[in-house]
Amino acid sequence: xxxxxxxxxxxxxxxxxxxxxxxxxxxxxxxxxxxxxxxxxxxxxxxxxxxxxxxxxxxxxxxxxxxxxxxxxxxxxxxxxxxxxxxxxxxxxxxxxxxxxxxxxxxxxxxx
Amino acid sequence: xxxxxxxxxxxxxxxxxxxxxxxxxxxxxxxxxxxxxxxxxxxxxxxxxxxxxxxxxxxxxxxxxxxxxxxxxxxxxxxxxxxxxxxxxxxxxxxxxxxxxxxxxxxxxxxxxx
Numbered sequence: 001x002x003x004x005x006x007x008x009x010x011x012x013x014x015x016x017x018x019x020x021x022x023x024x025x026x027x028x029x030x031x032x033x034x035x036x037x038x039x040x041x042x043x044x045x046x047x048x049x050x051x052x053x054x055x056x057x058x059x060x061x062x063x064x065x066x067x068x069x070x071x072x073x074x075x076x077x078x079x080x081x082x083x084x085x086x087x088x089x090x091x092x093x094x095x096x097x098x099x100x101x102x103x104x105x106x107x108x109x110x111x112x
Numbered sequence: 113x114x115x116x117x118x119x120x121x122x123x124x125x126x127x128x129x130x131x132x133x134x135x136x137x138x139x140x141x142x143x144x145x146x147x148x149x150x151x152x153x154x155x156x157x158x159x160x161x162x163x164x165x166x167x168x169x170x171x172x173x174x175x176x177x178x179x180x181x182x183x184x185x186x187x188x189x190x191x192x193x194x195x196x197x198x199x200x201x202x203x204x205x206x207x208x209x210x211x212x213x214x215x216x217x218x219x220x221x222x223x224x225x226x
Contacts, residue, residue: 008152033214042202042217043155087154089214098143098162098206099170100215104154 002026004103006088011109012078020073020106022088030093033100034062034073037085046073046086075108083110114138118203118218125193125225133188133221135203141216143206144186145170146178148199149220155202161186193225 003025012018022032031050035043049055049064049071061074075082088103119134137144145160157170161180175197177189186205190197200222204215 004154035214042219043215044217045214048214089155091214098145099157099160101157102147102155104152 002090002101004088004090004101006086006103006106008104009107009109011111014078014080014110014112016078018075018078018108020075020086020088020108022071022073022103024069024071024088024090024103026069026090026092026101028093028096029066029069029090030097031091032062032064032071033089033091034071035087035089037087037105039084043087078110080110080112083108116203116205116216116218118201118221120221121219123221123223125190125223127193127195127225129193131190131193133190133201133203133223135186135188135218136184137186137203137205137216138184139205139207139216140183141205141207142183143208144180145204145215146176146186146188147202147204148172148197149202150199158188158201190223195225197223198225199223 005023034046037043047062054063059076064071085105085107087105089100092099116137146158147155149155156172159178161167167178202220203218206215
């Protein structure tokens, strides 16, 4: 089975940094995705980690520790447009590697 | 524009009615899936398909049917709508090289069953 945990809500100030944690206990692991979802819209891809370590993409970074079943998404220099829900998703190993299991999402509110 | 197209965007049904949510993609993706999204529960997999003519059940398949007669289309049928099926439904597709960007999602269908 899949158990993926994220905090429900986080609030931060414009220009600050926020770290969204994701812990997982799954029957198999083949990579972890982060998606951004604005209210009323579809999720959009942010990052993918399959090996341990930090992946940086501009203001967003994602970290993975497979031994700890832990990932985080780091949002730097927060902007008002970063107010959204952030979804953590774990990919199953082959032959089911097309399947993703999602956490419930973390709603981030950026305040001026 | 290339992508995943879902119709309708909004729908209200009466309990017991049936309907089909449409999903089409023009990216020649092999894999397509349907999720429902409810507050506090995240995205839950309803049905998925790894290619034309092949479908399988996900986590919450009861009350839904699917078919995949072509690579492009993956409709989701509600057989007899119930209030518990009130939700936002997302269709998603993916290529075999899923490392690059995971899924491409449609814009969603917001369904209310009264």
